[in-house]
Amino acid sequence: MGGCDDCAGSEGTAAMSKATAAELSGEERLIARYFRPLAKHPGAFGLIDDAAAIVPPAGCDLVLKTDGLIGGVHFFPDDPADAVAKKALRVNLSDLAAKGARPVGFLLALALPEEIGPAWLEPFARGLGEDAEFFEFPLLGGDTDRTPGPITISIAALGAVFHGKMIRRSGAKPGDRVVVTGTIGDAALGLLLRRDPTTAERWDLNRGHQDYLKARYLIPQPRNAIVEALRTYATAAMDVSDGLVGDLAKLCRASGVAAEINVESVPLSDAARAACAREPALVETILTGGDDYEVIATLPADAVETFRQAAALAHVAVTEIGTVVAAGEGSARFLDRKRQMLSFTRPSFSHF
Amino acid sequence: MGGCDDCAGSEGTAAMSKATAAELSGEERLIARYFRPLAKHPGAFGLIDDAAAIVPPAGCDLVLKTDGLIGGVHFFPDDPADAVAKKALRVNLSDLAAKGARPVGFLLALALPEEIGPAWLEPFARGLGEDAEFFEFPLLGGDTDRTPGPITISIAALGAVFHGKMIRRSGAKPGDRVVVTGTIGDAALGLLLRRDPTTAERWDLNRGHQDYLKARYLIPQPRNAIVEALRTYATAAMDVSDGLVGDLAKLCRASGVAAEINVESVPLSDAARAACAREPALVETILTGGDDYEVIATLPADAVETFRQAAALAHVAVTEIGTVVAAGEGSARFLDRKRQMLSFTRPSFSHF
Numbered sequence: 113m114g115g116c117d118d119c120a121g122s123e124g125t126a127a128m129s130k131a132t133a134a135e136l137s138g139e140e141r142l143i144a145r146y147f148r149p150l151a152k153h154p155g156a157f158g159l160i161d162d163a164a165a166i167v168p169p170a171g172c173d174l175v176l177k178t179d180g181l182i183g184g185v186h187f188f189p190d191d192p193a194d195a196v197a198k199k200a201l202r203v204n205l206s207d208l209a210a211k212g213a214r215p216v217g218f219l220l221a222l223a224l225p226e227e228i229g230p231a232w233l234e235p236f237a238r239g240l241g242e243d244a245e246f247f248e249f250p251l252l253g254g255d256t257d258r259t260p261g262p263i264t265i266s267i268a269a270l271g272a273v274f275h276g277k278m279i280r281r282s283g284a285k286p287g288d289r290v291v292v293t294g295t296i297g298d299a300a301l302g303l304l305l306r307r308d309p310t311t312a313e314r315w316d317l318n319r320g321h322q323d324y325l326k327a328r329y330l331i332p333q334p335r336n337a338i339v340e341a342l343r344t345y346a347t348a349a350m351d352v353s354d355g356l357v358g359d360l361a362k363l364c365r366a367s368g369v370a371a372e373i374n375v376e377s378v379p380l381s382d383a384a385r386a387a388c389a390r391e392p393a394l395v396e397t398i399l400t401g402g403d404d405y406e407v408i409a410t411l412p413a414d415a416v417e418t419f420r421q422a423a424a425l426a427h428v429a430v431t432e433i434g435t436v437v438a439a440g441e442g443s444a445r446f447l448d449r450k451r452q453m454l455s456f457t458r459p460s461f462s463h464f
Numbered sequence: 465m466g467g468c469d470d471c472a473g474s475e476g477t478a479a480m481s482k483a484t485a486a487e488l489s490g491e492e493r494l495i496a497r498y499f500r501p502l503a504k505h506p507g508a509f510g511l512i513d514d515a516a517a518i519v520p521p522a523g524c525d526l527v528l529k530t531d532g533l534i535g536g537v538h539f540f541p542d543d544p545a546d547a548v549a550k551k552a553l554r555v556n557l558s559d560l561a562a563k564g565a566r567p568v569g570f571l572l573a574l575a576l577p578e579e580i581g582p583a584w585l586e587p588f589a590r591g592l593g594e595d596a597e598f599f600e601f602p603l604l605g606g607d608t609d610r611t612p613g614p615i616t617i618s619i620a621a622l623g624a625v626f627h628g629k630m631i632r633r634s635g636a637k638p639g640d641r642v643v644v645t646g647t648i649g650d651a652a653l654g655l656l657l658r659r660d661p662t663t664a665e666r667w668d669l670n671r672g673h674q675d676y677l678k679a680r681y682l683i684p685q686p687r688n689a690i691v692e693a694l695r696t697y698a699t700a701a702m703d704v705s706d707g708l709v710g711d712l713a714k715l716c717r718a719s720g721v722a723a724e725i726n727v728e729s730v731p732l733s734d735a736a737r738a739a740c741a742r743e744p745a746l747v748e749t750i751l752t753g754g755d756d757y758e759v760i761a762t763l764p765a766d767a768v769e770t771f772r773q774a775a776a777l778a779h780v781a782v783t784e785i786g787t788v789v790a791a792g793e794g795s796a797r798f799l800d801r802k803r804q805m806l807s808f809t810r811p812s813f814s815h816f
Binding site for chain 1: 489509513514515519520525528529531562565571573604607610613614620632634718
């Protein structure tokens, strides 16, 4: 600390502005450059306050979720930064969708290794902004740190549902049907393709199928478009992020029911079907691999067709895959065409 | 994937329960063991759903903040895990306090290296639970991942203020007085003591002073006890986390004012005073070092005494350190006893 310094205060506005700009810390400049343009919600205060403030939507409960991505764990270090940003948002949007909640906004906690600079931050902020706009899911605030570890992105997501109307995991009832959106297993196969390029040859996949599966791993498609249909008809729901088998078991345990799933009914993409035709054992990867970000839901048998039609209007395919049955502690049974139960070596993705 | 497996389904309840417990993934077991006991808020659903749901407090805005801690960056890898947990919560509670918001609850995103097990998780969860209880700040939900990097803890904090009453950085007016809670610079000195044990000798600090400064770095004391007084009297406020000089400059820029601070008035602990007596240049560390987690606020001159008394009732010391003056772009001037302005080589902590 030096002594007297009169450089500021008497040189007029231009000089003061310059001095002010120079005073901004690197962190403030980074936020101003990349993230302030995204903070359009009035309660984000342009990211220049300690916190955001939002008026909760009238008559609604807030639905809260946090989910994160870690470089080398949830995405490849060389994945395009805009895709990483979208995946980070969408894994959280997927939870909001499954809970019947509309997006309200998110907080972003970003830990960045030393080598991350504008070449990564610019596309990351662009991707984040595109999805924030598309899903009407504004950035409300954040935190940015350096880390000696990999890129670590934590999103805290806020959604809103009418009071008491969040779709729980625990509402499935015997007799309900089990449905799932989209197709299952694509991302798990895409991940295998990314990890081992010889896989594509072994599966004899054409370029289009390879690209499709990889894209499904890279950027999930959350099902927020059917949130109202889910809220109207589903008795229970969750998003499939750790594999269909393990996640359905969680839903069954929470509901105190069992489910019987016809494995042949589980919807597969053409690409997954092509891979499976060459390597039938892939059905385990498909059913237990993670990163689907589809919604699994239960609903009364007489609501399935109406629900399917409502989802179709939003261009989301819905497939009935099984039935909820009464059973002690709750479990999910995956039955083959002979109604024999399949067992899995690793029913669910888990970090621990 | 094998063929038929009839092990479940016909062995009665006891066998089903056992099978169910075995089905839980490592992540589910970790959550059940360490974090479910903390999730007492009904909207946390015992952490067995995808998301939490809360009824927003009537007539209130929600105040939202995320702040994180990274091992080796914000705490020492050998810091006690209960202290790390408390610091992670308190750095966020400090922001809520400065914004005039009462705590509502938090989400926890945890990324853990491979070597982290029960010996760390048990005290971490205990510390988290103790502070969650003390500050009435319940765990609402979370996410737990493995990371190849250091322990990374992101908290997303929710608070509540009466509609429109969040204390902003931008409300300071010429003529207002600048006050600060507690004492400044302790944590920055504590960090130096942790980094270089020879420092204690150079500063000729007794054991009590050393322990005090280190403790101030290890576990901050957020000022949530004076949140009502702040909301009643403060025209602007923020928490001092990146150093008094830089943070006050942010408040001044947001308010479009300047502040004149009498450096001699800045409150120091006995320990900081003792260190400073031996090494006067430490005043720069004290004024620009981070991790104070005190509140800096501006308020009308005639409210200072009432505010001070209200804070004293909550056992929080408040010291007047300067005055807000009108000035173009906003800046903070730190004046010595001869009213000469001090300059700083690094006014604020920044990761970038």
